[in-house]
Amino acid sequence: MNIAEVKAVKELSPRSSGSQTEERAPNRIREIAETVKKLNESGKLGPQSELRFTVDQATGQPLIRIVDRITDEIITQFPTESTLRAAEVLKNLQPGDRIA
Numbered sequence: 001m002n003i004a005e006v007k008a009v010k011e012l013s014p015r016s017s018g019s020q021t022e023e024r025a026p027n028r029i030r031e032i033a034e035t036v037k038k039l040n041e042s043g044k045l046g047p048q049s050e051l052r053f054t055v056d057q058a059t060g061q062p063l064i065r066i067v068d069r070i071t072d073e074i075i076t077q078f079p080t081e082s083t084l085r086a087a088e089v090l091k092n093l094q095p096g097d098r099i100a
Helices: 003-012 019-042 081-091
Strands: 049-055 062-068 074-078
Antiparallel strands (some): 049 062
């Protein structure tokens, strides 16, 4: 998990005016980062694959990806690219817009 991805995970943390939630957020982020690191080091995803968390820039949705460590190619992603694009279209609809 790289720095940009950790920042993205921070953005996913719950925001609350209560100080207890704010204090737990850094711990949750650290726990997620450590878990991802352990999983990637375990080799359970294969010798050339790693798990990555990030945020889709267009929709703000969290992404979970399995990526080839050597080529950086996305092997699989959840949600899929088509689901993200559909969410983006739906997000931008205005009252009275028609979907053909």
